[in-house]
Amino acid sequence: MKIKNIITLIGLLPAIFFAQQTVPISKAEVLEKVVQQNNKLKIGEQQVLSAKGDYNQTNAVFLPNITASHSGTATTNPLMAFGFKLNQEIVTQSDFDPNKLNNPSQINLFATKFEVQQPIINVDGIFQRKAAKAKWQATQMQLARTGDYLSLETEKAYMQLQLAYKSVDVLENALKAANENFRLANNSFKQGYLQQSDVLAVQVRVTEVENQLQYAKSNVINASEYLAVLMNEEVSGVLKPTDSLMVSSELNPVESLSDSRADIQAMEFVADAYKQNYKADKMTFLPRLNAYGSYELYDDQIFQADASGYLFGAALTWNLFEGSKRFGKTQKSKAEFNKANLELEQYKADSQLELNKARRMFQDAKSNLKLTELALEQSKEALRIRTNRFGEGLERTTDLLSAETQFSQKQLEYFNTVFQHNYALAYLQFLTKN
Numbered sequence: 562m563k564i565k566n567i568i569t570l571i572g573l574l575p576a577i578f579f580a581q582q583t584v585p586i587s588k589a590e591v592l593e594k595v596v597q598q599n600n601k602l603k604i605g606e607q608q609v610l611s612a613k614g615d616y617n618q619t620n621a622v623f624l625p626n627i628t629a630s631h632s633g634t635a636t637t638n639p640l641m642a643f644g645f646k647l648n649q650e651i652v653t654q655s656d657f658d659p660n661k662l663n664n665p666s667q668i669n670l671f672a673t674k675f676e677v678q679q680p681i682i683n684v685d686g687i688f689q690r691k692a693a694k695a696k697w698q699a700t701q702m703q704l705a706r707t708g709d710y711l712s713l714e715t716e717k718a719y720m721q722l723q724l725a726y727k728s729v730d731v732l733e734n735a736l737k738a739a740n741e742n743f744r745l746a747n748n749s750f751k752q753g754y755l756q757q758s759d760v761l762a763v764q765v766r767v768t769e770v771e772n773q774l775q776y777a778k779s780n781v782i783n784a785s786e787y788l789a790v791l792m793n794e795e796v797s798g799v800l801k802p803t804d805s806l807m808v809s810s811e812l813n814p815v816e817s818l819s820d821s822r823a824d825i826q827a828m829e830f831v832a833d834a835y836k837q838n839y840k841a842d843k844m845t846f847l848p849r850l851n852a853y854g855s856y857e858l859y860d861d862q863i864f865q866a867d868a869s870g871y872l873f874g875a876a877l878t879w880n881l882f883e884g885s886k887r888f889g890k891t892q893k894s895k896a897e898f899n900k901a902n903l904e905l906e907q908y909k910a911d912s913q914l915e916l917n918k919a920r921r922m923f924q925d926a927k928s929n930l931k932l933t934e935l936a937l938e939q940s941k942e943a944l945r946i947r948t949n950r951f952g953e954g955l956e957r958t959t960d961l962l963s964a965e966t967q968f969s970q971k972q973l974e975y976f977n978t979v980f981q982h983n984y985a986l987a988y989l990q991f992l993t994k995n
Contacts (some may be wrong), residue, residue, distance in 0.1 A: 575679050580796075581819050582650050582798035582799050583682060583798060583799050583800070583801040584796055584797070584798040584799065584800050584801060584914060585800075585802075585803050586788075586800050586801070586802065586803065587802070587803045587804055588716070588719050588802070588804050591715055591719055591788060591791075591792060592632045592712060592715055594709075594714075594792040594793075594794060595711055595712070595715045595792055596708065596712075597898045598792055598793040598794060599711055599791060599792070600793050601707060601711060602708060602711065604706070605680075605700075605703065605704035605707050605708075606704065607917055608700050608704070609697070609700045609701055609704055610701075610801070612693075612696050612697040612699075612727050613697050613702040614635065615693045615696065615697070616690070616693040616694050616696070616697045618693070619689060619690035619694075619958060620690075621680070621686075622680055622683055622686035622687055622689075622690050622756070623680065625678060625679040625680075626677070626678040626679075627675070627676070627677050628675070628676045629673070629674070629675050630672075630673070630674050630676075631671070631672070631674075631864070632671070632672050632674075633669070633671045633672075634669070634670045634671075634672070635667055635668070635669045635670075636667070636668060636670075637665055637666070637667050637668075638723070639662055639663055639664075639665055640666035642666075642667075642668045643656070643662065643665070645668045645669075645670040645859075648670065648672070648857075648868060648870070649670065649860060649861060649867065649868045650858040650867070650868040651861075651868075664873040668861070669861045670859060670861065671859070671860050671861065671862060671863050671864070671865065672822050672857060672859050673857070673858040673859075673864075673866060674855055674856070674857045674858075675855060675856045675857075676853070676854070676855045677854045677855070678714035678762045678851060678852070678853045679851065679852040679853070679854075680849075680851050681850040681851055681852055681875070682848075682849060682850040683706045683850075683851075684844040684847050684991065685841045685842070685844035685846075685847070687839045687841075688733040688837045688838070688840040688841035688844055689837070689838070691833075691837040691839045692833075692834045692835075692836075692837035692841060693834075695830045695831070695833040695834035695837060696830070696831070696834045698830045699827045699828075699830035699831045699834065699942050700827075702823045702824065702826045702827035702830060703823075703824070703827045704823040705823040706822075706823040706827060709823060709991060709994055710991070711791065711983075712991075713987055713988065713991040714791065715788075715791055716983075716984075716987050717796075717984055718784060718787050718788050718791060718982055718985060719788065719802060719804075719988070720806065721784045721787075722781065722784040722785060722788060722800060722801075722802050723791045723802045723804070723805070723806035723980075724775060724976055724977065724979075724980045725780040725781040725784045726781060726801065726802065726808060727806055727971060727976040728777040728780065728976070729774065729777045729778055729781060731969060731972045731976070732770055732773050732774040732777050732969065733774060734971040735770050735773075735965065735968075736767070736770045736771060736774055738948075738965055739763070739766050739770050739965065740767060742766070742948075742951070742961060742962075742965065743760075743763045743764060743766075743767050744761050745761060745951065745952060746760045746763040746982045747760060749954065759957075762962060763962065766962050766965070766966070768843075769860060770969070781799060782799055784800075785799045785800040785801075788800055791908075806979055806980065806983075807979070808979055808983065809982070809983045809986050809987070810932065811986065813948075817913070818909060818912050818913045818916055818992075819993065819995050820909075821995045822912075822994060822995060823994075824908075824912075825905075825908070825909060825912065828901075828904070828905045828908050829905060831901055831905075832898070832901040832902050832903075832904075832905050835898040835900075835901040836898050836901075837898050838894050838897070838898070839891070839894040839895050839897070839898040841894075842887070842890050842894045843874075843891055845880075845887050845890075845891075846887065847879075848877055848878060849877070849878050849879075850876070850877050851875065851876055851877065851878075852873070852874070852875045852876075853873065853874055853875070853876065854871065854872060854873030855871065855872045855873075856869070856870075856871045856872070857869065857870050857871070857872075875913050896932055900960075904933060912992070915992060916969045916993065919985065919988050919989045919992050920989060922987055922988075923982075923985040923988075923989050925985075926978065926981045926982040926985040926986075927982060929978050929981070929982075930979065930982045933971070933974050933975045933978040933985065934975060936971050936974070937968075937971045937972060937974075937975045938974075940964070940967045940968040940970075940971040941968055941971075943967070943968070944965055944967070944968040947960055947961050948961065948963040948964075948965075
């Protein structure tokens with residue numbers, strides 16, 4: 562007897578461990594943690610920052626480029642030596658002596674120079690800036706759509722966890738019923754009402770339910786771990802939903818696709834970026850106008866400034882021909898722009914098709930939900946009748962096992978249909994979200 566009790570206790574250990582390690586969590590908590598901690602969202606945020614950095618670089622189209630330098634030079638070169646003296650403002654009458662001009666002594670020059678380059682008209686740069694801004698806006702919309710998708714995926718994962726726990730509950734109840742039927746069958750066998758084969762059939766049913774229950778518990782752990790990955794969080798145990806699995810309320814049907822959906826807006830911004838790049842490439846055929854200026858300080862001692870001077874001006878440059886390079890680049894950017902427009906139209910068509918399919922999937926799930934609910938009620942009543950008749954010895958073992966199996970299957974089918982219904986509704990909301 563002691564050995565039997567020990568074996569029973571060992572068999573119960575997994576169930577005890579499973580129950581003790583549960584960590585309750587609501588759907589709202591999961592969604593909040595996914596928004597705050599999910600790695601895909603963090604990656605998307607960095608992509609937005611990267612695109613913003615590209616856009617900020619285009620400020621150079623309007624803002625000046627300012628540099629400062631300090632250099633030291635020594636020379637005996639006649640031309641440079643005389644020029645150094647001029648810059649230092651130390652030329653005297655004796656410096657015009659031909660011997661000194663032709664064979665000067667070494668002269669040192671330390672120069673501090675501030676340079677400013679100011680763009681005035683760079684038309685291609687303006688369009689490149691617009692392209693960078695469109696790309697930045699596209700990454701923002703892509704991040705928003707990633708958030709929408711992760712919300713959908715989180716709801717699905719949470720519902721899968723709910724469904725897994727429901728399956729465990731159903732199978733645990735089925736196991737209790739199977740064990741009770743096994744007890745009744747044993748009693749009937751001892752009284753001579755049943756054959757050994759009937760008892761074995763009931764025992765096989767108990768084993769089947771135990772195996773199904775083990776798989777269901779594994780599914781709970783799998784669903785829990787996936788939720789933990791979505792939340793980017795280490796969980797010391799198995800998550801357990803505090804929200805029950807029930808039929809979600811319906812929404813008003815949406816007939817057409819909205820152009821304000823984040824992913825479609827992202828595609829539109831991408832197409833606009835290609836458009837602006839195409840315009841920028843065409844504008845490279847125009848001249849550029851830039852201003853420049855410098856202020857210089859000179860001395861024969863380091864970091865001194867006994868002499869100074871400035872320079873400013875403007876330059877109009879026009880690159881007339883680059884060996885047809887610009888023609889090829891413009892042709893390429895035009896093709897990419899046309900391709901982006903075609904991809905946008907195709908994406909809208911595919912999205913509308915997916916919306917139509919999702920709407921039909923939701924209607925099918927609604928119809929299936931009614932059927933499975935009715936079938937569950939019927940199987941429940943059939944099991945009740947057969948169980949009572951079996952206890953009175955009026956029902957065959959095979960009929961009872963069939964009714965019990967059918968009831969368990971109908972319970973699992975019902976909860977799975979609730980999951981399908983709720984996911985179809987959530988997916989439809991995802992596709993129609995603005």
